[in-house]
Amino acid sequence: MQKTKYLIIGAGMSGLAFANFVDSDDYLVLEREPEIGGWCKTIKKKGFVWDFSGHFFHFKRPEIEKYLRDRMPADEVTTVVKNSKIIYKDALVDFPFQKNIHQLPQEDFIECLYDLYFRDEVKDEFDQDSFKGMLYEKFGKGISEKFLVPYNEKLYACDLEELDRNAMGRFFPYADLEDIIRNMRRPDNVSYNATFTYPKNGAIMYVNALASEVPDEKILLEQDLTNIDLQRKVATTSSGDEIEFEYVVSSAPFDKLLQIAELEHDPSVFTYNKVLCFNLGFDKKGPEGIHWIYLPEKKYSFYRVGFYDNILGTDRMSMYVELGFEKDAEVDRQAMKAQVLEDLKTAGIVEDHELVADHSVVLDPAYVHITQDSRAEFDRLSSILELRGVHSIGRYGGWTYCSIEDNIVEARELAEKFNAL
Structure with a gap:
């Protein structure tokens, strides 16, 4: 022994x-x-470099980053200032949604702003100890129902009332009314991962x-x-x-x-979800300068897509695409691949591109509840x-x-x- x-x-x-x-x-x-x-x-496949999912590094402790970099090739790591977007009603909105409601169509903007100001009127409709209750309490009905609830339900693959109000801790991009109003004139979308590194x-x-x-x-x-x-x-x-x-x-x-x-x-x-991640490589570039996009609407099968080519400066669109599933769900990768490619066209991300290479993996577990x-x-x-x-x-x-x-x-x-x- x-x-x-x-x-x-x-x-x-x-x-x-x-x-x-x-x-x-x-x-x-x-x-x-x-x-x-x-x-x-x-x-690595046909010149594309992909991870099992999007892993971008946000070091807050210099000694940890130095420890790792000292054990890597000198020119291996690139540092990137994040540019992330949301597709909302077929248009791009800056992330985080709650600080950029002024970029929405006028009617939606007014609804979100009104509901934000009078958020106390609806906060008691939900369990205040739940993640969903926290969203309504802090952001009101409009912001919650247009982005925060549908996006996170796609990600976690569950009812958000099942989750603790602090389920995401410091990673949730909080903002108060003053922050949101100020952002309309003085944009400040800095979050915990405003700058990230990637090998x-x-x-x-x-x-x-x-x-x-x-x-x-x-x-x-x-x-x-x-x-x-x-x-x-x-x-x-x-x-x-x-x-x-x-x-x-x-x-x-x-x-x-x-x-x-x-x-x-x-x-x-102890419940959780699993995530199906597709890595896709195409013959030419797609959206320029964007590192990842959030998609809250149910018409898209995925909740987030990211672009390795815009991080690494390569000349062909190299993507990851993430789809959330309940932990016991059966995942048909071939069927979902076809759906993903169709949805990418609907979103305007893929046009007359040719798929050159692909890879998929099911992360099980992915996000714990x-x-x-x-x-x-x-x-x-x-x-x-x-x-x-x-x-x-x-x-x-x-x-x-x-x-x-x-x-x-x-x-x-x-x-x-x-x-x-």
Whole structure:
């Protein structure tokens, strides 16, 4: 039987970051896939560079960005000032919607402004502890129903009253009445990701930067975890091997960790959606200068599209297209591909373009549903696991909404706690 002090589950950003920052070489990283990276994998096909979905990096801690860049080629990373749009009634509106209602047709603008001012009249129609209730409370009926509710329902694939009011935390672009009015004369659409970085060879380059500090023999690929015996402190892999551990650091989805640790819980508490991502490469350019577009209307099958070519300065339209589905939905990729191509023409993004190359992947899970129950149960169950030496981190391990930088910081902080013992 193998023995290790730290058994790290998942060779994505969180797991590899922990391996980088812990002051010990007594660890093993288990990865169920044949490649490292998690959802940060990169695909290259016929000259196009795509990720499994749109991964753009918004570093707020210079030391984290420097740590990664020091382990990458000197000219690998490009820095971009974001230009994002919304398609509303076949016209482009600046993002965020709530700060740019003055760009709407006059009737819609007046409706949104009126409902914003008198938002207290409708806020009690919804549960104030829900995400949907928060939207109506802060922005009124017009802004909520024209963009915020339909867009986020497409993204999360659920009723927004099921989500906690702070489900998106700092990532939601809040704005008060004064901000919105001021923006009509003095545009200021800065958000948490106003400037982002992106590697020329895809998001996998950031993963590789972390992996460069982890010896190959420490990463066991195609090794899924099937059981964790919390009493014996022994993990069993899909190949039947047993590994004795002192600590487990897991970035696996929290609900899956509970199953393999055989910890009693109510699985209905931990809900999520999945996302079908198409990567599409065309023979010539499309919209110039735009990095991604939000599409709230139901006539479009997707909720967001992004343009790698406008980020990397290439001469052919290179896109990602994202569609949200309920977690148990059957996804017919061929049928959806045909629908996506038709909808791209309806949106005016694709005209007489020829599709040169494509790729698709289903992210399952994609966005976890953050509710009061999920927060409470995560806190309770993760405390029980930690008493047995099992720590669950990352977006899915922590059942939260966070950035890739947040994952690295969380992994570093956990490593530093162990280093101080």
